[in-house]
Every structure is written in structure tokens, then in C-alpha cells.
Amino acid sequence: MRNVLLIMRREYLVRVRTKAFLIFTVLLPLLIGAVVVLPNKLMMQSTGTRHVVIVSADAELANSIKAELSAISAPAEDEAMPADSSPGTKKAPKAADFEVSVETAPSEQLRQRLTTQVRHGSIDGFAWVDPNAVITRKGTYYSRNGSDFVEAAQVSRALRFALSERQLAGHGFSAAEAKTLLGPVDVDTVHIDKQGANKSNGMGAFFLPFLLLLAIYMTVLIYGLYVMRSVIEEKSSRVVEVLLGSVTPIELMAGKIIGVGAVGLTQIAIWAAGGILLGSGAVAMIGDTMKDAHVGNTVLILFPVFFILGYATYACLYAAIGAIVNSDDEAQQLQFPVTLPLILCMVFAAAIIRDPNTSLAFWLSMFPLTSPIIMFVRVSQDMPPVWQIALSIAISLVSLYGLIWLTSRIYRVGILMYGKRPTLPEILRWIRYT
Amino acid sequence: MAFTLELAGVTKAYDEFVAVDHLSFNIPEGEIFGLLGPNGAGKTSSIRMMIGITVPDSGAIHIFGQPLTRRLLDRVGYLPEERGLYKKMKIIENLVFLAQLKGISVPEAKRRAANWLERLDLGRWGNSKVEELSKGMQQKVQFIAAVIHEPDFMILDEPFSGLDPASSMVLKDALLDLKKQGKTILFSTHRMDTVERLCDRICLVNQGRSVLLGGLREIRASYGRSSVQLEYEGELPLLHNPALVASSNDFGNYVELRLAPGADPQHLLQVAMRTAKIRKFEMVEPSLEEIFIDTVESTKAVTHA
Numbered sequence: 001m002r003n004v005l006l007i008m009r010r011e012y013l014v015r016v017r018t019k020a021f022l023i024f025t026v027l028l029p030l031l032i033g034a035v036v037v038l039p040n041k042l043m044m045q046s047t048g049t050r051h052v053v054i055v056s057a058d059a060e061l062a063n064s065i066k067a068e069l070s071a072i073s074a075p076a077e078d079e080a081m082p083a084d085s086s087p088g089t090k091k092a093p094k095a096a097d098f099e100v101s102v103e104t105a106p107s108e109q110l111r112q113r114l115t116t117q118v119r120h121g122s123i124d125g126f127a128w129v130d131p132n133a134v135i136t137r138k139g140t141y142y143s144r145n146g147s148d149f150v151e152a153a154q155v156s157r158a159l160r161f162a163l164s165e166r167q168l169a170g171h172g173f174s175a176a177e178a179k180t181l182l183g184p185v186d187v188d189t190v191h192i193d194k195q196g197a198n199k200s201n202g203m204g205a206f207f208l209p210f211l212l213l214l215a216i217y218m219t220v221l222i223y224g225l226y227v228m229r230s231v232i233e234e235k236s237s238r239v240v241e242v243l244l245g246s247v248t249p250i251e252l253m254a255g256k257i258i259g260v261g262a263v264g265l266t267q268i269a270i271w272a273a274g275g276i277l278l279g280s281g282a283v284a285m286i287g288d289t290m291k292d293a294h295v296g297n298t299v300l301i302l303f304p305v306f307f308i309l310g311y312a313t314y315a316c317l318y319a320a321i322g323a324i325v326n327s328d329d330e331a332q333q334l335q336f337p338v339t340l341p342l343i344l345c346m347v348f349a350a351a352i353i354r355d356p357n358t359s360l361a362f363w364l365s366m367f368p369l370t371s372p373i374i375m376f377v378r379v380s381q382d383m384p385p386v387w388q389i390a391l392s393i394a395i396s397l398v399s400l401y402g403l404i405w406l407t408s409r410i411y412r413v414g415i416l417m418y419g420k421r422p423t424l425p426e427i428l429r430w431i432r433y434t
Numbered sequence: 435m436a437f438t439l440e441l442a443g444v445t446k447a448y449d450e451f452v453a454v455d456h457l458s459f460n461i462p463e464g465e466i467f468g469l470l471g472p473n474g475a476g477k478t479s480s481i482r483m484m485i486g487i488t489v490p491d492s493g494a495i496h497i498f499g500q501p502l503t504r505r506l507l508d509r510v511g512y513l514p515e516e517r518g519l520y521k522k523m524k525i526i527e528n529l530v531f532l533a534q535l536k537g538i539s540v541p542e543a544k545r546r547a548a549n550w551l552e553r554l555d556l557g558r559w560g561n562s563k564v565e566e567l568s569k570g571m572q573q574k575v576q577f578i579a580a581v582i583h584e585p586d587f588m589i590l591d592e593p594f595s596g597l598d599p600a601s602s603m604v605l606k607d608a609l610l611d612l613k614k615q616g617k618t619i620l621f622s623t624h625r626m627d628t629v630e631r632l633c634d635r636i637c638l639v640n641q642g643r644s645v646l647l648g649g650l651r652e653i654r655a656s657y658g659r660s661s662v663q664l665e666y667e668g669e670l671p672l673l674h675n676p677a678l679v680a681s682s683n684d685f686g687n688y689v690e691l692r693l694a695p696g697a698d699p700q701h702l703l704q705v706a707m708r709t710a711k712i713r714k715f716e717m718v719e720p721s722l723e724e725i726f727i728d729t730v731e732s733t734k735a736v737t738h739a
Contacts, residue, residue, distance in 0.1 A: 237521055
């Protein structure tokens with residue numbers, strides 16, 4: 001046991017200290033973040049504080065518009081642009097997003113003067129609202145850059161609210177009542193499954209399982225391959241001969257797999273901690289795509305469980321491959337059949353996320369080489385019956401037990417065999433060696 | 435006499451290929467023992483069983499008088515024929531890790547590693563990575579890894595390969611020093627000159643079998659002064675005369691030969707003088723190399739007959 005710990009410790013420290021670990025830890029979330037957030041972000045780009053002038057002979061209306069525009073700074077109340085409500089962005093404080101002045105004496109000279117100011121950039125735009133706008137429901141917004149539709153949309157929204165408030169007031173509604181009437185309506189998509197109703201948002205419901213799937217797939221694959229490379233390294237540098245004078249092959253294999261797996265768990269822990277630290281920021285960054293996506297505690301607990309099952313399964317297989325081959329080149333050819341089921345998981349994933357209860361999904365979530373990933377996808381998408389989860393884990397554990405027995409026997413012979421790559425019958429004979 | 439290592443009828447086969455065939459020998463405590471044999475004779479297979487990497491199909495291995503167990507292996511040091519170190523790790527990290535696996539504490543391992551590095555002229559390389567070192571330096575580090583836990587029994591596979599003469603000297607002194615401390619050493623090599631100078635006893639294996647076993651001095655003496663060293667100019671067709679010469683090792687103008695049983699050395703000299711100019715003629719005990727080649731050739735002949 002002491003030997004397993006020592007091997008594990010070395011494996012862990014050597015890997016955690018590499019630049020590759022650091023880069024991967026930082027890069028993967030950035031990459032995923034970029035894919036999810038960037039398009040959103042680019043669309044919603046806030047251009048900093050905007051200085052806007054409201055021109056209306058009706059001072060009350062003008063002030064009402066001003067109030068609405070300023071309110072946008074507060075967290076999104078309805079379909080308001082989420083990017084602008086993100087506390088995580090490094091732009092100026094949101095409260096200053098719109099700096100609004102009011103002019104109550106419209107004239108042609110004023111229009112000329114404001115146009116010049118827009119042109120020179122001392123203000124960003126001005127809204128021209130006729131007093132009869134309450135009836136016509138029309139206004140004009142002058143800005144330097146007409147293509148900034150976000151800004152225009154916000155002004156339009158503010159105008160719409162102010163006008164509606166005025167009309168409602170005309171019908172005898174109090175200001176508070178008007179506010180309620182104009183307030184946002186929450187439409188939640190309610191997703192009905194066997195366990196009951198779960199709130200979810202279409203996009204979020206797709207994205208979150210997909211992100212988790214990507215994370216579990218990448219970590220299982222990458223850390224499995226690390227195990228293989230580590231075995232090849234020890235074999236080709238002949239360290240293994242020295243080690244086997246002190247430890248048994250099974251101790252060596254176990255220490256290696258646990259050590260590399262611990263690196264994987266560390267990475268996942270760093271990502272999780274980072275996610276919690278960034279917390280609301282991250283959620284806001286991902287924006288309304290994700291805001292309704294729910295991650296149950298069960299899913300959070302099951303993530304490491306399925307990672308460990310999947311990783312251990314593939315690590316054993318990759319360790320055996322590493323022991324069979326003499327070099328990375330030889331490994332390239334052999335690793336494909338082992339990696340294939342993993343790739344299949346990704347191929348079927350999209351279909352399974354959309355419909356997690358097909359019989360294909362069921363069987364893939366029972367087959368030991370795909371079950372950790374596919375069952376996890378099902379869990380994160382639409383909690384399957386508990387017996388199915390339990391059965392999947394049980395099958396995984398039993399097959400893992402057999403796999404450890406089998407691969408450790410191949411491993412123990414293979415690491416001492418140099419030269420020609422063995423044929424399959426030879427490998428099968430190894431299993432019978434004492 | 436206490437034996438550090440006892441092999442009794444040890445046999446190991448891989449499929450149909452018998453790598454080690456009923457190998458038996460004992461190494462008394464405090465001796466330097468040479469395990470010799472041509473390539474593929476079964477030396478590495480035997481050593482792997484001695485350090486528990488593989489298990490014999492039949493036969494018994496005792497270490498320090500007890501059946502071989504993992505626990506006993508903490509008192510054994512092993513230097514494999516090829517360098518076995520983590521290339522990307524620092525020298526000191528390699529040594530400490532390997533020492534830890536043998537049950538040495540970290541501070542103690544560091545202290546010993548520093549001492550050994552100093553002694554083998556590697557003092558300033560401790561913090562370098564293995565891959566930055568020359569082959570000879572790596573070999574010295576490997577040697578330190580084999581002795582850092584102060585084992586009572588060391589198994590060294592070709593310890594001098596890749597070493598320059600100066601380093602060989604340093605290493606040889608270190609070995610003799612260990613012997614003085616009462617440690618037992620098993621050498622596996624086919625470099626006869628080192629064996630001749632260092633070993634007390636040898637076992638020559640060929641095709642998995644022990645073909646010659648005993649004290650070096652006795653073995654050489656048993657061959658008697660039946661060997662002739664000749665320096666010559668010209669031709670020596672008599673080398674192919676089985677009535678005179680049992681075996682020979684010809685270097686063109688120098689030959690070591692063993693007389694055929696019953697052959698008269700004086701007669702041989704006379705025959706030789708007819709075809710060549712003889713510069714030197716000496717009756718000697720055979721060199722180990724001669725015995726080695728001779729024995730290997732004759733066992734081959736037996737198996738092919």
C-alpha cells in the first residue's frame with residue numbers, strides 16, 4: 001500500500017507540475033466559454049456610457065422616458081438585454097450606462113445643435129418625441145451609428161413604457177398599477193418527466209448537459225491517454241525494471257492509474273471551484289442561455305462518480321495498450337479500437353440529449369464502455385429511474401473488476417517484453433502466465 | 435557457510451522456449467559472483483526471478499536463507515543492463531523516489547544521494563534532469579540507485595558498460611569497498627576482464643543451463659597449464675589439426691590455444707616452427723575468455739550432436 005501511495009504521489013506531482021496541466025486547466029474553460037459566450041457577447045457588446053438627450057415639449061413624458069432608460073441599469077426586469085445586466089463585465093458601472101438629459105423646448109435650432117453634437121461625439125444620440133406621441137406612438141431617435149440596434153432598442157423600449165404609462169394614467173390607473181401591468185411576464189418552459197415537473201429553458205437544457213458531457217469526455221480521454229503514455233515512458237526508459245525490483249506490477253499499475261486520475265479530479269475541482277468563485281458572474285456571462293438551466297445536486301454528485309468509472313475503465317485499457325507496445329507510434333494504431341466507443345458516445349450524445357429515453361440511450365447507458373458517459377448525459381438531461389442508474393453503475397463496477405484482472409495480467413507481462421509487437425494469440429497466452 | 439542467494443533447480447519457460455533450465459548455484463555471503471554467458475543465455479531471465487519480477491515455473495530461490503519474499507527485496511539492490519531512470523525528473527528526485535520505494539525516509543535518502551553523487555564526481559548535477567546527462571553519468575546515477583538503500587546483496591547487470599576508464603576505476607573502488615563491508619555482489623556480464631579481476635566465483639550459463647560453476651581460481655587451475663600463447667609471423671595450419679589443438683582463438687599474429695588431450699607442447703612448437711616464425715611461446719593457465727568460448731562452443735556441439 002505504501003508503494004502504491006509513493007507511485008501515485010510521484011505520478012501526481014510530476015503531472016501537476018507540467019505546463020501542459022496548467023495550460024489545459026486554464027484553456028479548456030476559456031475555450032468552452034469562448035464558444036458559448038463570445039457570440040452572445042459580441043452581439044450584446046455594450047459600448048460604455050451613452051449620453052442621450054430626450055427632447056419633448058412634454059416634460060413629464062420626457063422625465064418618464066429618462067427614468068425608464070436609467071432603470072435599464074438595474075438587473076434585467078424582462079427581456080432587457082442580459083449582457084447589460086452582467087455584473088461580471090469590466091465596463092463602467094451599469095448605473096452610468098445611460099446618461100440622460102432632458103430638453104423641453106423643441107425647436108429647429110435645438111435639433112440642429114443636437115445633430116452637430118452627435119456628429120462631434122459629445123452626445124451619443126437624442127430622441128425626438130412629439131407631444132402627440134401618446135396617440136401616434138411614434139418617436140425619432142437620432143444617433144451617430146444607426147447600426148447600434150441594441151441602443152436603439154433600449155430607447156424604443158423606454159419610449160414604449162413611458163407612453164403606455166401615460167395612457168394607462170389617462171384611464172385612471174395609478175403609477176404602481178401601471179408598473180405592474182407593464183412589468184415582465186415570466187414564461188417558464190416546464191419540462192414534464194416521470195419524476196415530476198422540472199423548470200428548464202430550451203437552450204440551457206441542451207447546453208448544460210452538452211458542456212458536462214464535453215468535460216467528462218475530454219477528461220476521461222485525456223487522462224486515459226496520460227496513463228498510456230506514462231506506461232510507455234516507463235517501459236521504453238526501462239525504469240520499469242528498476243521499479244519491479246521494489247513493487248509488484250499491480251501496485252505499479254494501480255498507483256499510476258490512481259495518481260493520474262487524481263490529477264484529473266484536481267483539474268475538475270479547480271474548474272468547479274473556479275465556477276463557484278466566478279459564480280453569478282459566470283452564469284451572467286453565459287447569459288440567459290443558461291440562466292434557467294438547472295443543475296441538480298444529484299448531477300453534481302454523479303459527475304465525479306461517472307468520471308471515476310469512465311476514467312478507470314479506459315485507464316485500464318490504455319495501460320494494457322501501453323504495456324503491449326514499444327513506442328508512441330505503435331500505440332497510435334492500437335489505441336483506436338479502444339477510443340472508438342468513447343467517440344461513439346460523442347456521436348450519439350446529441351440525439352440522446354434531445355431524447356434521453358430511447359432504447360438506444362438505455363442500452364448505451366448499460367454497456368460498460370459507454371455507460372459512464374451516456375448514463376451521465378441521461379442523468380444531466382432527464383433523470384432516469386434510480387434502478388437504471390444503479391444497474392448501470394453496478395455493471396460498470398463488475399466489468400471494471402474483470403477488466404482490472406485482465407489488463408493487469410497483460411500489463412505485468414507486457415512491460416517486460418521488448419522488440420516485436422506481440423500478436424493477439426500471444427497476448428492471450430500472457431494472460432495465462434503465472 | 436551462510437548463503438546470500440541459493441538457486442535450486444530453477445526453471446522458467448515462455449511458451450515452448452525454455453529460458454532457464456534447472457539452474458542451481460549458491461552465492462556465499464560476502465563474495466563477488468559472476469554470472470556469465472553469451473547473449474540470450476538466460477542471464478536476464480534468471481535475474482528477473484531473483485528479484486521477484488517473474489516467478490519460476492519450478493525450483494526454489496532463497497535469499498538470505500529464506501524463501502524469496504517482497505520484504506526481503508528491500509535488502510537487495512538492482513542495476514539493470516539498460517538505464518532505467520525518469521528522464522524528465524531531476525537526478526536527486528529519481529534517487530529519492532527509488533530509495534523511498536525501498537523504505538528509506540526522504541531526508542535520509544537526500545543525504546545519501548548527495549554523498550554518493552559527490553563520491554562519483556557528480557556533485558553538481560543533483561538538480562539536473564537525467565536527460566541532460568551523458569550515458570556514462572546516467573550509468574553512475576543508476577549505480578547509486580542500486581546501492582542507496584545500503585542493500586546487503588547487489589545484482590549488477592553490466593555495471594561497467596558505457597563508462598570511461600576513469601569512471602570504471604571509481605566504480606570498481608566503490609564495489610571493492612562494498613565487498614569489504616561484507617556485502618554480496620552478483621555480476622552479470624560478458625566482459626571477461628572485469629570478471630577475472632573482481633569475481634571470486636562464477637557460473638557460466640548457456641542455453642539456460644549452467645555449464646560451468648565454481649571458484650575462478652579452481653576453474654582455471656583445473657584446466658592446468660594446458661594453454662599456449664603464441665606470437666608468430668606466417669601461417670599456422672596446425673590450428674586446424676585436432677590431434678594437436680582442441681580450440682584456438684587466433685588474432686592473426688597472436689593466438690591462444692588449448693592443447694588437445696595428450697598432445698605434446700614440444701611437438702606443437704616444432705610443427706609451428708615449420709610454417710611460421712615464432713616470437714613467443716608460453717604455457718599458461720587458460721584465460722577466462724578462452725574457457726568461456728571453449729565451454730560455450732562445446733555445449734553447442736553437445737546440443738547439436
